[in-house]
Amino acid sequence: MQPRFLASEVGSGLRRNVSMAVSVVLVTMVSMFLLGLGLLAQRQADTMKGYWYDRIQVSIYLCTANSLQPNCENRAATEGEKESLERQLEALPEVKAVFFESEQEAYDRFKEQFRNSPISGNVQVGDIPQSLRVQLNDPTKYAVVTDQFEGAPGVATVQDQEKVLSKFFSIIRWITLFAVFLAALMAACAALLMATTIRQAAFIRRREIGIMRLVGASNWTIRMPFILEMVIVSGLGVGLAVGLLVALTRYVFNEGFIQIALSQAFIGTSDVWVIAPWMFLGVLSIAVLTSLVTLRRYLRV
Structure with missing residues (x-):
């Protein structure tokens, strides 16, 4: 498949389903932001635990x-x-x-x-x-x-x-689990929304798909534009979530809390960059798998 043709198909698909694409971006952003909060809360607990356990x-x-x-x-x-x-x-x-x-x-x-x-x-x-x-x-x-x-x-x-601090760390762990649970629900919503978007896009382009079948286009030639569309919009959602997490750690922790509690140990933007690749990998995997499953069922190629 020629890159120019693929880019044209992806751009055309995103323009036709711009509202659904924006919805996927927003839902992915919220779910990944919640997941990032949970992961950062756990890293903060580990950071504070190391700091305080030296002083217990x-x-x-x-x-x-x-x-x-x-x-x-x-x-x-x-x-x-x-x-x-x-x-x-x-x-x-x-x-x-x-x-x-x-x-x-x-x-x-x-x-x-x-x-x-x-x-x-x-x-x-x-x-x-x-x-x-x-x-x-x-x-x-x-x-x-x-x-x-x-x-x-x-x-x-x-x-x-340690008895007092263990209760504090236990509360952080529960907050982390709750944030991850909410993130899992939002990720499920994002996957369902991706599937709905793909079905709608396939229905809109059913005539084009039929023509591609007649001329002998391969399964991957038909699937690839849909997969790339989901990868782009979900990747954009993760990017926005990471941006929010960077702003949160920089302006709330590094320029906020640390000015109040100078002797405390807080996470920083470097912690966000540690978890960001895993967030991107997870969301892109969901996008690809959702696309493959949905297309296999509804395109019948």
Whole structure:
């Protein structure tokens, strides 16, 4: 088939079905944008997980004279108990470092973290007990510390940041799954719309197809214009979706959130370019397969 003839057929088909072609572009754009959001949400979760897991600590809060925990017995932790706890922690192979935080240091850190919150004025020195901050070599091994030191002499409570962060990452995973589910529905709609467009195009050009059969045109000669039409419109839809995702990461994350949370780790446009080829490959595969199945059924060539 001559390239000039093929280009003429494709252009003619797109002009005759411009409304359906635009619909395919828009539906493909929305479905791929949702899929891209889901994939980027997962990459953001992985990025933040790597960032935060390096900073996760297990906090062992020590007893004070006002502690209500039964283990404290209404007395503060002694110096001997503190030293014993530090020695035991440093002896564990899972422990990377141990830091002591006094009541004043805990108060200062709280005031800094919640400086813009009205609750900062309700906390006084001593309300947050002194603690041992334990940094682990592997944050997933927090149970080794919590199980061994929960209820130990001088220990009021053991708090692990991983439990809080795991809930946050779990929410992101559910959001990711929901976005991918919506994208799958929209992709199915796009495939159905492609099939409808092809059927309509084949009906409009039924006379031309009949003539091509009479002169001995091959099956691929007849099919190729329809396939290329779907590849073009679906590819355009993916291109628009990728453009939206690039704008989202650039202006929302790189120039928005990162200006507010300077110490956080966010995804960037490079992450969009990582998933973009797979999005193009997936949509183009759907377009080609949908075209082949629809043409086989309705053209009978």
